[in-house]
Amino acid sequence: MTTPTRRPPPPAGKPSSARKPLLFGLVVVLAAGLLGFVSYRATAPDAPAADTPAVATTAGPDADVRRELAELARRDAGDKLAQGRTDAPVVLIEYADFQCGYCGKFARDTEPELIKRYVEDGTLRIEWRNLPIFGEASEAAARASWAAGRQDRFWAFHRAAYAEGAKDRGFGAERLRALARQAGVKDLDRFARDTASAAATAAVTEDREQAYRIGATSTPSFLINGRPLAGAQPMAVFTQAIEAAAAEEANVGSAGDPAK
Secondary structure, eight states: OOOOEEOOOOOTTOOOOTTSOTHHHHHHHHHHHHHHHHHHHHHSTTOOOTTSOOBOOOOTTHHHHHHHHHTTOOOOTTOTTEESOTTOSEEEEEEEOTTOHHHHHIIIIIHHHHIIIIITTTSEEEEEEEOOOSSHHHHHHHHHHHHHHHTTOHHHHHHHHTSTTSGGGOOOHHHHHHHHHHTTOSOHHHHHHHHTSHHHHHHHHHHHHHHHHTTOOEESEEEETTEEEESSOOHHHHHHHHHHHHHHHHHHHHHOOTTO
């Protein structure tokens, strides 16, 4: 089993969104506990075997937390950093850094199979969130990925940046331009302007602050219909989590919401 790359939590004084209802503060605390728990389980000496998903359970009051986390899915048809149907029954949100080795492992070893197996048949939607935690190079790569997305080349840039050995060559301005060219970005001057823009900084900041609000301070971190999952887990873990979420959605759709 692989483990998430970690960083210290953000400063205690980091502002939260004033647009959220007051109840969200309690949800954030509970959600942070869930992600902290699965992160601990993924790295503990007696961590579960690879066939035991490091996914938080949702029985009892945690179901309320899960619903709040599930609502973080944007399901925006214009989202350049997402793929899959907006009405897919399952949404996987990934919080990741382009300098994170485990994020690269997931991108190379697991994500392509998830796309083939679940995105293409309409079961799964994948939504990316930039969570740069390794300094300015990570910040620059995050902004560049957003800029590539403005020209519909985010996922091609994502593949190029996560190719084996790519991060070892750094993410300086010329290297990012080369990755954009490799990804098929047509207007490289626009790419450079977009990368340096206030809009790119704002988009990356929004993603990172969302991650911090729910306690995701290590990469990669995932939410699968609101269920936290930590680290580049084996394919079987994602398969089990996605299929369980899809089955749950199918049951709700056929039987209705018992709470109503």
